[in-house]
Amino acid sequence: MWHDKSVAFRLVRKKDVQETGELEAQARVDRRTKNLTKRLQPGNIAVINHSDIDRVSAEALVECKPRAVLNAAKSTSGRYPNLGPGILETAGIPLIDDLGPEIMDIREGDILHIEDARVYRGDELIAEGTVQTEETIAASQEAARAGMSVQLKAFATNTMEYVEREQDLIFDGVGVPDVKTNFEGRHVLVVVRGYRYKEDLAALRPYIREYKPIMIGVDGGADAILEEGFQLDMIVGDMDSVSDKALTSGAEIIVHAYRDGRAPGRKRVQDLGVEHVVFPVTGTSEDVAMLLADDKGAQLIVAVGTHNTLIEFLDKGRSGMASTFLTRLAIGGKLIDAKGVSQLYRSRISNWQIFFLVVAGCVAIVAALAATATGHALFGLISTWFGDIVHWFATLF
Template identity: 70%
Template sequence: MTRVSPLFRRRTPPDTGPGVTGPVRVDPRTKNLTKRLQPGDVAVIDHLDLDRVSAEALVACRPAAVLNAAKSTSGRYPNLGPEIIVAEGIPLVDDLGGSVMALREGRPVRVDGNAVYSGDVLVAEGTEQTEESVAAAMAEAREGLSVQLEAFAGNTMDFLNRERDLLLDGVGVPEVHTAIEGRHVLIVVRGYHYKEDLAMLRSYVREYRPVLIGVDGGADAIIESGLTPDMIVGDMDSVSDSTLRCGAEIVVHAYRDGRAPGMARVEQLGVDHVVFPATGTSEDVAMLLADDKGAELIVAVGTHATLVEFLDKGRAGMASTFLTRLRVGSKLVDAKGVSQLYRTRISTLQIVLLALAGLLAIGVALFSTELGQTLFQIVMARLDGLFAAIKDLLGIAPPAPTS
């Protein structure tokens, strides 16, 4: 049983007081929490610099409130998450400290302003975020952006030194049985606007039949859109068991020292897999794999495209994304670019069928009129005469009359 923190102080407001109430769901990892978060629950996280993808996942669950043990914006860079939550009218209270993480799963709590109550006990007090406070924090963070850019550049050079052979020569890329050479590859990450992008690309997928690669939870997104992934790449921490068993080839992303957190899971499920040891993110690994195996074009869904998005992930590993894009840049196209430039090709058969349908419609319209029926009788009489002339020319005798 979880012990109640001694920092809790007894106060009088009951759960029926002002504010919002709901059962708590507690998890320090936001993406794990959203798997079980239901509408009306109170989400309790420990997420420093809440990023956009995590915020959008929380908003999609429609929680009654979001409680963050850490600062939702530390000021290191202008992260996008708090603004998304506040704009949806969901109460966001952050910097609550570790005591809020001691709340028991499913226990009803009440959030009133910057205070969190469990029964008549004040659990913690933090900072209630509003549109004004978020805007002020973002403005302050932009002033310190140059420091983050310097750190980002340093991380990029460090990654280049460690992964030079992989980036330049493809050393370490595993052998896979999925046929990629000369084909289009569609890489799906459960990131920015991935649902909208997948919907826009349905005609493209139908016509070009690209290799479908899901990066962790991106494989579930492919399944949800009515398609089946050909390959799943990642550390396997956010993809469902049913998707891992769908028949796709599994590539487990491992650390450079050989540790692979997702290995135990795929072995327990009994699915065949290969291991790809590399520094960086799983989406980078998927792009490098597709490029090394001869993909003609790589279309990215839900991946990171701008510097703000790189920084919004808030981790040094995003430096790999920058260099990976330089490596595959001539082949890489963002999904939105494909949807804007792509037009469905019309085949010759479709044109012929369309012309026949038009002629049939004209014929039906003419036959429904008196003039059309007269023309039809004249044409049929001419055809009878033509057939008779051909028979005479070929010496075909007319059939004898029956008695």
């Protein structure tokens, strides 16, 4: 549990607005942000070591509603203009970064006390970092944009290296394992834990209900499918962010392995006693899911939450993101990216407006009937019928 004490914590959360408050709360600590968000509770202080906080991680943190986020690393390193710090600032969650590795020595459950950019445990000063504000985040973003040309050149180089290594797989399907799921002529929905994946998956309910596509969850995307109440047919990934519930749901398991055959996720599924197939390939797990569906004869592949811009590739934090670019080229017109479909159209008519419209329509009908002889006769019959019902209830008592 957490409680406030009389120590000032000052942070500019909105432009030209100075807020003064108190901040003391219980710490939750993990080097991996996506692991931390599974147990982070509202009111906790999140302690992470996350260079270049990405959008998905920031949105997951915001959902958990922590009192503050303490980052051992720089939240924006300058490598590219990542979106995470801005999302936390907009949500009003204090972010203190560049606290150094010593902040990770904090034990889970310790009560931390924050004053300005200094972090205390009791009377002991643990670390001091930099409070991120709207102004500092904007300055970091501007500096990071200047280095994007370097990232673009690195991405192009990585793409050529990937073509040399994996062209047989991408263009000819060499090395794709046999699976039990029958894809032939079916629609396939691939769900990745990416931007707005929950909203987009919910928006696709009518499509899913009508076409009943094969549902593939990429790591944490499998849990998103189950949370929406859909049947999960297959899980693809390195199994580091998917729940045991999803792994034991009866879905077919495809463990994504490195090209040399190493598969860190294999031990986990073996410990659960779950039957699985190992697919060694360079690139990302979402590429594996798409290439597998394409090779096995899927008619259409619908992707939710996947990555398709340079910023998103860099947000993913993998040098192998060029594989996603080439995978999309190979699949071609068979792939439909449904990311952002929930933003495509939003009704401008609210539920209250619809309610009042219905009421107004009913009033108009009643008024029209009241002006006719037929309407008078109808109201008389309704009045008599209602009186009979009242009389019947009265006789019961």
